[in-house]
Amino acid sequence: MEDIFNIGKEIIKKYPLEIFLIFASVCSAITSYYLFYNVSPPTKDAVVSLRVSSTSNNIQSIYVDISGAVRHPGLYQMSEGDRIQEVIKKAGGYTDEADTGYISHALNLAQRLKDQDKIYIPSKEETASGSYLISSAPTENSAADSLISLNESEENEIESLPNVGKVTAQKIINSRPYKALEELYTKGVISKNLFDKIKDSLRL
16 A cells, blocks of 8 residues: 555656646536536526516506496506407406497407597497497597507508608608607607697507
8 A cells, every 4th residue: 555655656746747737627627517517508487587578578558448337447557459358357347237239249359459548338228228329439440540550550651641751651660669649759750840730640
């Protein structure tokens, strides 16, 4: 045993640099192995969570007033892109008095909500007596839908506005999204004078 120990000491004295380099290489290999196998990449769930969080930050909140024959009428905070069906569900659904037959014909439940929408659900008594007019129900052909949408309308639709040509229409599209109509002139897209001429024909 002592002979082996003496031989080891002689080898160390004779080859100190080589032994140091071998020792350093082994330590480096062990460290690399530990880092490679113990630092795992983000899991699939974590990546999905990040994507959802990022997407959610871009969704705008809107406020919708729903009343009539629903269980919990009132003002509800919804997300941009939600449908009429979703705010009805959030309001507790229809009451027993709701005229569901009328609703299925006059109300498009798949229609997207807009900020400041007013949704009214009529009762059977109201529709039978004629006190609730069909024209008052929100439909795809309502007055609001005839307005030009700053965030959704195509270039040719925007060009139909007074004094708005192809160049201005493209500037309006390039400056999307808008959170308020007034951003058309506060962002410098059009002049205040032109805005005053077309504002009554616009919606978000």
